[in-house]
Amino acid sequence: MEAVYKTPDTMIDTPTHYCPGCGHGIIQRLIAEIIDEKNIKGKTIGIAPVGCAVLAYNYLDIDMCEAAHGRPPAVATGIKRVHPDKIVFSYQGDGDLAAIGLSEIIHTANRSENITVIFVNNAVYGMTNGQMAPTTLLNQKTLTTPQGRSEQCDGPPLRICELLSVVGGSRFIARASVTSPKNIINTKQLIEKGFKTQIQEKGFSLIEVLSPCPVYWRMSSVESIKFIDDEMTKTFPLGVFKDWESQN
Amino acid sequence: MTSTDENKKYLLTGNEACAEAAIQAGCRFYYGYPITPQNEILTHMAIRMPQVGGTSIQVESELAAINMVHGSAAAGARTMTSSSSPGISLKQEGISYLAGSELPCVIVNIQRGGPGLGDISPSQADYFQAVKGGGHGDYHTIVLAPSSVQETADLVYDAFDLADRYRNPVMILGDAQLGQMMESVVFNKKCEPDSFKKEWALTGATGRKRNIIKSFYPVQGELEEFNAKLQEKYSLIKSKEVRYEEINTEDADIVVVAYGTCARICKEILMKNKIPNIKIGLLRPITLWPYPSQVIQEIAGKVQAILTVEMSAGQMVEDVRLSVSGRCPVYFYGRTGGGIPSPKDIIRKIIEIIPVKEKATCAT
Numbered sequence: 001m002e003a004v005y006k007t008p009d010t011m012i013d014t015p016t017h018y019c020p021g022c023g024h025g026i027i028q029r030l031i032a033e034i035i036d037e038k039n040i041k042g043k044t045i046g047i048a049p050v051g052c053a054v055l056a057y058n059y060l061d062i063d064m065c066e067a068a069h070g071r072p073p074a075v076a077t078g079i080k081r082v083h084p085d086k087i088v089f090s091y092q093g094d095g096d097l098a099a100i101g102l103s104e105i106i107h108t109a110n111r112s113e114n115i116t117v118i119f120v121n122n123a124v125y126g127m128t129n130g131q132m133a134p135t136t137l138l139n140q141k142t143l144t145t146p147q148g149r150s151e152q153c154d155g156p157p158l159r160i161c162e163l164l165s166v167v168g169g170s171r172f173i174a175r176a177s178v179t180s181p182k183n184i185i186n187t188k189q190l191i192e193k194g195f196k197t198q199i200q201e202k203g204f205s206l207i208e209v210l211s212p213c214p215v216y217w218r219m220s221s222v223e224s225i226k227f228i229d230d231e232m233t234k235t236f237p238l239g240v241f242k243d244w245e246s247q248n
Numbered sequence: 249m250t251s252t253d254e255n256k257k258y259l260l261t262g263n264e265a266c267a268e269a270a271i272q273a274g275c276r277f278y279y280g281y282p283i284t285p286q287n288e289i290l291t292h293m294a295i296r297m298p299q300v301g302g303t304s305i306q307v308e309s310e311l312a313a314i315n316m317v318h319g320s321a322a323a324g325a326r327t328m329t330s331s332s333s334p335g336i337s338l339k340q341e342g343i344s345y346l347a348g349s350e351l352p353c354v355i356v357n358i359q360r361g362g363p364g365l366g367d368i369s370p371s372q373a374d375y376f377q378a379v380k381g382g383g384h385g386d387y388h389t390i391v392l393a394p395s396s397v398q399e400t401a402d403l404v405y406d407a408f409d410l411a412d413r414y415r416n417p418v419m420i421l422g423d424a425q426l427g428q429m430m431e432s433v434v435f436n437k438k439c440e441p442d443s444f445k446k447e448w449a450l451t452g453a454t455g456r457k458r459n460i461i462k463s464f465y466p467v468q469g470e471l472e473e474f475n476a477k478l479q480e481k482y483s484l485i486k487s488k489e490v491r492y493e494e495i496n497t498e499d500a501d502i503v504v505v506a507y508g509t510c511a512r513i514c515k516e517i518l519m520k521n522k523i524p525n526i527k528i529g530l531l532r533p534i535t536l537w538p539y540p541s542q543v544i545q546e547i548a549g550k551v552q553a554i555l556t557v558e559m560s561a562g563q564m565v566e567d568v569r570l571s572v573s574g575r576c577p578v579y580f581y582g583r584t585g586g587g588i589p590s591p592k593d594i595i596r597k598i599i600e601i602i603p604v605k606e607k608a609t610c611a612t
Contacts, residue, residue: 042454045323048462057460063450065322066462068345071315074307078319078327079450081277081303086452104315107308 008032010041012061019126021221023178023211024052027120028059030188031089034195035062040087045079047072047090049097052126056091070101073108076115087198089116095125098134098158105164105206112169112203116194119160119206122213123232130216134158137235142216157235161208165241172197172205173242177233179212179225190240202244210236250299254436262397262426263288265433266356268296269404270328274441275354276302277320277327279313281335284368285424286358289330310335314342314355321351322461324449326408326441330356332424333374334365336382343417344383347478348463350448352411354404355389356420358427361586369586370425370509375563378421379537386475388482390418390489391536393507395515397431403534405437412444414485421536423559425509425588482538491534492543500529502598503547505568506557507533510589514557517591517598526602536564541571548575553601557589558582577601 007013010032018024035041041062048056050069057064067075072090080088097105097119105117124142125131131144135157139148149157165173172194176187187209194205210232212224219227249258252272260268267289270278278297280290290306297304307313313329320327331339336357346353359374361367378391390410394400400422407418450459465471493511495518497503504514511532517523518530531547533540548554553576556565565580572578581597583589 043452045450045452047319054464055466057462061453061458063453063459065319065450065460066345066349066464067318068315068341071311071318071342074312074315075319075322077305077312078277078279078316078321079323080319081305081316082320082323082325083451103308104312107312111305 008036010035010061012059014058016059017055018052019215021212021214021224022052023122023209024120026178026184027118027187027209027211028056030184030191031091031118032060034188034192038195043085044087044089045083047076047088049090049092051093051096053091053093053120070096070099071104072096073101073104073113073115073117077108077113080113080115084114087116087195089118091118092120093126094119094121094123094133094135098160106167109164109167109204109206110169112171114198114201114203116198117206118191119208120211121160121208121236122211124213124216126213126216135236137231159236161206161241164206169204170206170242171203171244174240175208175210175236175238177210177228177238179210179228197244208236249296252435254434257432257434259430260397260433261288261428261430262400262422263358263428264292265397265401266330266404266420266422266427267292268435269401270354270408271296271300271302272435272437273326273405273408273439275326275328275408276300277325278302278304279307279316279329280304281307281310281313281331283332283335285360285427286330286332286356288427289356310338311342314339314346317353318342318346318349318351321346321353322349322450324446324451328354328356330358332358332360333362333371336374336377340377340383343389344385344387345463346417347387347389348385349461350415351417351461352415353417354407354411354420355417357422359421359423361584367586368424370423370559370588371584371586372423372508372510372559373561373563373584374421375536375558375560378419379539379567387478388537390414390416390485390538391421392418393421393534393536394426395508395511395532397426397429398433400426401433401435402437405439408439408441410489412441414481416481416485421508423509486538489535490538490540490542492540493532493534494543495530496527497529497531497547499527500551501527501602502553502555503529503531503551504555504557504594505531505533505544505564507536507564510557510559513589513591514594517594522591522595523598526598528598539567539571541567544568544571545573545575548572551576553577553579555579555581555598555601557594559588560584
């Protein structure tokens with residue numbers, strides 16, 4: 001009998017450390033599937049961030065490098081400049097990319113470094129138990145916004161795709177989510193497009209993925225999915241923000 | 249300059265010699281941010297790297313620079329960044345990660361006066377930061393301190409070899425004077441970057457098991473085991489890589505310990521025999537880590553006193569005292585904030601020490 005669904009070759013078959021209902025496992029599996037399908041396992045190098053996904057190298061069977069908090073785009077730049085023929089991607093959370101690493105992501109995009117960034121937005125610092133992230137929604141309660149995020153005190157949530165799409169050097173910028181099979185398939189297509197952007201040497205690509213964090217949202221998995229679909233997407237609309245193919 | 253001829257002498261600043269030597273040593277990935285007094289490194293790299301097929305990026309921040317170095321080192325290349333004191337402070341987290349990930353690279357600090365924004369004059373006030381770790385955690389960088397333009401070039405070659413040999417960051421610790429002054433220099437050191445096999449590097453896992461470059465050891469006990477391995481490496485470096493220059497220490501009354509620019513000034517006093525009735529020796533540490541403690545300890549048993557001269561409020565003198573360990577009095581003379589000791593000041597200090605030598609039982 002032919003197996004129609006199996007662990008991707010690039011995915012190490014082991015239980016993950018992620019919390020129940022977390023989206024990281026799905027997103028990392030999608031990356032593994034794409035690497036298999038494109039047959040680029042032996043030429044792909046990944047960067048793991050500080051945060052929940054630091055142990056991504058325990059699940060992805062490829063060459064990988066850790067980076068200091070916020071610096072994966074710089075580390076990716078350093079690797080890609082040495083190996084322009086390899087596929088280099090960074091995998092980053094919202095605290096890593098949108099707070100401490102905002103400078104690196106903007107300048108890396110503007111230099112149009114030929115790398116792909118997978119940006120996982122779960123609107124909270126997960127690894128440190130759920131503090132406010134730059135992407136936390138207004139009125140969303142976190143450990144450090146016990147009354148809910150206030151626009152007056154904390155500013156509104158930072159929209160990374162919108163921000164990076166006006167940066168001159170960015171080439172492919174899109175936002176997706178992993179809340180339904182349809183959305184997961186869409187996420188996979190957008191990440192594939194990011195890799196294609198790099199393989200065809202078009203320059204910088206970033207795919208933001210809205211991802212549930214039930215434990216630190218203090219919600220059930222089902223409620224978390226609903227929160228993304230009903231609330232997060234109002235602030236972070238899904239879609240393609242910039243595409244070199246349609247720009248000519 | 250567009251190329252180098254190994255038989256030719258060039259008139260260059262220390263900064264330019266540093267940059268050119270890095271290229272000659274096989275460095276092809278340089279990342280830097282403008283800061284005085286090391287800007288000539290950046291501008292030299294911007295001209296020369298494209299000529300040799302290398303990469304030189306003027307980055308958005310010192311953090312980006314050191315982390316690009318992290319990436320290129322992880323990818324197996326010879327890579328370098330440079331800055332001056334405030335910029336080097338910014339790089340410290342990255343240097344800790346490089347040491348923790350055992351990545352070879354070269355970091356150049358052309359020191360200026362501090363603390364804070366300080367000034368752009370020569371200083372040696374980053375000694376503690378350079379040799380005691382600088383960033384977080386138990387680690388060391390190998391620290392090389394040149395005292396001329398030629399030695400700057402020569403030590404840059406050696407820095408890349410040492411970095412690759414020990415998989416460890418190496419720092420060149422210069423200062424504004426060494427970086428800015430011009431002297432003749434030849435680039436004739438032989439260098440074989442390819443002789444270091446980097447099987448651990450990230451090159452894409454084709455035909456081998458995948459490689460991971462990391463410094464995170466969350467499982468209880470693993471980090472202690474890794475630290476033990478690092479300490480073993482540091483012991484090996486201490487036993488094999490100590491370098492220093494010793495002049496007239498054999499029958500000296502007093503030995504001056506100084507490095508870099510201060511050592512040049514002290515050497516002038518010795519060479520010109522400026523105090524004929526006092527025998528002065530010089531011990532010039534070339535490696536500041538590992539420190540030449542053994543030789544200083546031996547000297548301490550033979551002299552009446554040791555004088556440490558620095559462009560700081562007294563930093564290296566602590567390592568001198570640890571090495572001497574009470575065997576003789578240790579004196580200190582220093583200038584701070586961009587002040588440079590003059591031969592006259594040092595001579596005055598020496599004359600002050602020697603007549604009171606019998607009374608001097610404790611260090612001042």
